[in-house]
Amino acid sequence: MRAPAFARLASDRSPFRRALADSATVIVAYLPFGLTLGATLASTRLPAGVAWASSPLLFNGAAQLVAVTLLDGGAGAFLVVAATLVATARMLLYSASLAPYAAEWPRRWRWLGAYLLSDPVYALAIGRFGGPGGGGGARERRVYYLTVGATLFVAWQVLTGAGVLLAGVLPQWLPVDLAAALTLLLLLLPMLTGRAAYAAAAAGGAVALAVTALPLGLGLLVGAAAGITAGVAAEAWRRAPRTDPPEGVRDA
Amino acid sequence: MMRDLLVLVAVAAGMYAMRAAFLVVARPEPPAPLARVLPHVGPAVLGAIVVPALLAPHGAVTLAGTVPALLAAAGAWVLWHRFRSLPIALFGALALALLTTELFR
Numbered sequence: 046m047r048a049p050a051f052a053r054l055a056s057d058r059s060p061f062r063r064a065l066a067d068s069a070t071v072i073v074a075y076l077p078f079g080l081t082l083g084a085t086l087a088s089t090r091l092p093a094g095v096a097w098a099s100s101p102l103l104f105n106g107a108a109q110l111v112a113v114t115l116l117d118g119g120a121g122a123f124l125v126v127a128a129t130l131v132a133t134a135r136m137l138l139y140s141a142s143l144a145p146y147a148a149e150w151p152r153r154w155r156w157l158g159a160y161l162l163s164d165p166v167y168a169l170a171i172g173r174f175g176g177p178g179g180g181g182g183a184r185e186r187r188v189y190y191l192t193v194g195a196t197l198f199v200a201w202q203v204l205t206g207a208g209v210l211l212a213g214v215l216p217q218w219l220p221v222d223l224a225a226a227l228t229l230l231l232l233l234l235p236m237l238t239g240r241a242a243y244a245a246a247a248a249g250g251a252v253a254l255a256v257t258a259l260p261l262g263l264g265l266l267v268g269a270a271a272g273i274t275a276g277v278a279a280e281a282w283r284r285a286p287r288t289d290p291p292e293g294v295r296d297a
Numbered sequence: 298m299m300r301d302l303l304v305l306v307a308v309a310a311g312m313y314a315m316r317a318a319f320l321v322v323a324r325p326e327p328p329a330p331l332a333r334v335l336p337h338v339g340p341a342v343l344g345a346i347v348v349p350a351l352l353a354p355h356g357a358v359t360l361a362g363t364v365p366a367l368l369a370a371a372g373a374w375v376l377w378h379r380f381r382s383l384p385i386a387l388f389g390a391l392a393l394a395l396l397t398t399e400l401f402r
Contacts, residue, residue: 070383095302102309112308122304129308135342136315141331142338144323152321159317164346171339223366226350227373227390231383233343234374242340249341250348257349257356265345272341273334280333 060185064192067173071165072200074228079201082106083208084215089117093209100205104198105163106225108133109205134266139167146174147190149183154191161194168232169193176235240283245276361401369394 086096099109112129174180249272256264354362373390
């Protein structure tokens with residue numbers, strides 16, 4: 046009996062096909078969020094076309110919500126720009142984290158890759174590049190990353206556009222926030238390969254939860270900083286006995 | 298209308314600068330202090346996104362919001378460890394969330 050098409054795609058070694066299979070799952074998971082975000086954009090006083098234009102311009106649901114909501118409330122241009130950039134400052138971390146894996150790509154692809162960087166694209170890419178085999182060589186990593194990025198970018202435009210058109214008729218029971226959170230949880234699980242990774246995730250989550258009342262998504266940044274610190278500390282603790290063995294042991 | 302669009306373009310330019318900051322000047326071997334930090338960025342950032350979203354779904358810990366989300370997360374964890382398949386784990390967890398949301402409504 047032949048395996049289903051989706052399973053065949055997922056088990057394929059081609060980075061292009063693998064990227065399509067991984068993207069398909071994320072697109073389905075983001076369906077409720079994308080539709081509802083589109084409907085939210087359409088409910089503001091901004092013309093629907095301008096509100097939707099935040100999708101190709103920003104390609105980040107949280108940034109779109111912050112920017113369009115503030116514009117809808119009549120906030121000044123500086124406040125809108127500053128607030129949205131603070132709320133999405135994690136893009137700096139994503140960029141730094143992916144950079145070593147993209148170093149051998151031609152520069153033009155890195156410029157394009159930067160435009161496609163978002164939460165699910167980063168999570169899929171770093172999960173693959175940081176895993177066994179490192180996602181293949183530079184070309185395989187480039188094909189995988191750009192295919193995931195382009196596929197999710199196009200899908201995001203379609204989903205939010207459909208949400209704008211379907212505003213007012215979407216069912217209330219759609220688990221909008223939960224679907225996105227569970228998707229990111231499932232992209233996090235393969236990264237938990239040691240105590241340092243568990244420490245980083247646990248500390249990041251605990252601190253972000255403790256300071257969740259901070260404005261502009263600052264809680265996420267504070268949590269991320271705490272998580273990174275915990276991960277570095279756990280890794281240093283793990284390595285400490287090996288890097289500085291007692292004299293007698295070294296001479297034995 | 299044009300003013301709103303221009304503000305969105307300015308936001309997009311700032312976001313692009315952040316996205317490109319390290320990616321475009323990437324080096325195969327980052328400086329040692331940075332190399333020690335980078336492996337922990339993914340788990341730390343995703344943990345900081347996921348934990349509050351599951352424990353305080355609408356900004357607060359509530360029985361109706363937190364319990365279904367936690368049960369769904371536990372279900373996702375179990376299904377992922379059992380099948381190593383993101384679609385199975387995700388849709389199983391969402392089904393669990395829909396069922397338990399009705400119970401705790």
